[in-house]
Amino acid sequence: MKSLVIYYSHFGNTRVIAERIARQLGEESKAISIDSFDMSYLKGVKLLIVGSPILGWMPYEKIQTFLNSLKPGELKGVKAASFDTRVKLFIHGDAAAKISKKLEEVGADIVIKPQAFYVKGQSGPLFPGEIEKAKAWADMIKINLR
Numbered sequence: 001m002k003s004l005v006i007y008y009s010h011f012g013n014t015r016v017i018a019e020r021i022a023r024q025l026g027e028e029s030k031a032i033s034i035d036s037f038d039m040s041y042l043k044g045v046k047l048l049i050v051g052s053p054i055l056g057w058m059p060y061e062k063i064q065t066f067l068n069s070l071k072p073g074e075l076k077g078v079k080a081a082s083f084d085t086r087v088k089l090f091i092h093g094d095a096a097a098k099i100s101k102k103l104e105e106v107g108a109d110i111v112i113k114p115q116a117f118y119v120k121g122q123s124g125p126l127f128p129g130e131i132e133k134a135k136a137w138a139d140m141i142k143i144n145l146r
């Protein structure tokens, strides 16, 4: 199944998660930074995953712009999921849930709960086990697609 993981990453942690997920999803999958993405990448994509760091309780601005550019029904027939990276704070917001809500609003079929991955400080690194968690999350997506 052709899959695309669109992500933003400032310090590199979200990129590591995005690339691990794409690798686990298989040969037809790739991860692309929102900075290199254009709408032509969506052609033929059957599974779309969007990931962002939480920045001020929200997904990164360019990710929001991309999501807001999608027209109603544009992702009809597309399976989708979202994740974010965040620090361990008592109140940290939830970018992944916001992304999934938007994807659903434009017709995507959300196949798994939004997932958080944790970094130790603003620039990381990822907490131990988070890369393995990304692999397991991707495996769960594959199971849910069956």
Ligand SMILES: Cc1cc2nc3c(=O)[nH]c(=O)nc-3n(C[C@H](O)[C@H](O)[C@H](O)COP(=O)(O)O)c2cc1C
Binding pocket: 008, 009, 010, 011, 012, 013, 014, 015, 053, 054, 055, 056, 057, 058, 085, 086, 087, 088, 089, 091, 092, 093, 119, 121, 122, 123, 124
């Ligand atoms: C300006 C700024 C605002 C942030 N706001 C939040 C926040 O509201 N909640 C949170 O959990 N983490 C917040 N963080 C931490 C980021 O989520 C963290 O830097 C990010 O997960 C690192 O991902 P990256 O390495 O892919 O850039 C913030 C970081 C920055 C630089």
